[in-house]
Amino acid sequence: MLPPGLRYFLAVAQTGSIREACEQLHVAQSAVSRQILKLEQRLGAQLFIRGPRGMALSSAGEILLSHAREAALQEQRLDADMASLRGLKRGHVVLRTIEGFAVSSLPEVYTGFMQRYPGITMDISIAGSETILPAVRDGLCHLGIAFNQLPDPDVAVLASAPQPLEVLCSPDHPLTTSPGAKLSDLLNWPLALPMPNGGSRRLIDAACHAAGLTLRPSLETNSATLVGAFVATRGGVALFSGQRASAQVRSGQLVVVPLLLPRFRQGHIALLARRGRRLPPAVESFAATLSAALMRRR
Known part of the structure; x- marks a missing residue:
């Protein structure tokens, strides 16, 4: 597992707020503040700039965020490798999708997949295409489904279909x-x-x-x-x-x-993943199911 300090740091960096991070982590504000302070003392640099609009990353915080995200990905890879030894019985998938797909094709896809793999858990959120692409690129979700997304060298298109x-x-x-x-x-x-x-x-x-x-x-x-x-x-x-x-x-x-x-x-709809990222087995399987659903829309 990631050390508490890194987990708390990531939560604050992603939410921009210690209060929201505490709600997400289900821990007291004093615990989060204490861990952030320990990190700053250890690294000898201020990680956040505290302002009226929340917690903004300092230059040192930006560097740590890159390393913390990579550490989180490594942890996911370890979990995925352990899960592959047991077969596709467990796993977690984080998906961000536009609402049009969520209310049309996704319910059928999700239902069929969960009937085959009931031990896999899902985190599915509705968002706009303009926020889905950076979420995929920055590793905040495994997969994204967006409409007419702009090209990004760090994001791969796994499948697409026309959507006028x-x-x-x-x-x-x-x-x-x-x-x-x-x-x-x-x-x-x-x-x-x-x-x-x-x-x-x-x-x-x-x-x-x-x-x-x-x-x-x-x-x-x-x-x-x-x-x-x-x-x-x-x-x-x-x-x-x-x-x-x-x-x-x-x-x-x-x-x-x-x-x-x-x-x-x-217009077109596309299934996105971060380029070069090795997806956990559960995510790969769900991505294949989503890809097949998009192919049927052609």
Whole structure:
């Protein structure tokens, strides 16, 4: 196991707060503060700069963070090697995924995998694509599922599948009578869009800029659940990816209308892992299951 000092240091570095680190670790603040102080005394350098916005890493803290993460990875490799001797009966998988995949394909994938390997535990969180890529790169999760992620030399794409941006509306909406929607059509109704800076929004903003249009959304969100409620109650439309497989669309409560602009069909969803990182057996097996699910979407 990692020494307590390194574990506590990592928790504070990742959360930026001693209080949040204590809640995560289930230990007293005095214990965390004491271990951080011992590390600073041993290394002869201040590890954190304490400010009004929390705990920021000093230059020495940045160096220690790199070594601490590598030590944590080595510990995971040791656990993985021990687990491989026992067969795939135990293990832990940390996944960060966009909500569109989480509400469509992931439940079926997860259920089937856990039926085969009930001893494996999961940590699955919903996040935006813009935060998933750095989380994979920095070793904060084993796997990530992101939309239109930017290239990163430290992140490998294990599998990908097309995921076009489409219009979501109610079954009685006027757009459902047409074979497809134009970008200018979205100016006529209340509109929901993904959050700025994400992969979907970058694609939308680039298309609007090329067309000389300005979309003024009534709602900006990364919640697929909230999008469904907005469309159902406001009589408006939403421009998102990955909604075709959602429960509301499959049940007929909502309808997907394709966009006629070709660039919106170029979106893709990808399974990511840190390049060069040897994944534990449980993670490798789950990654293979996720890859197969993405291949079926092609």
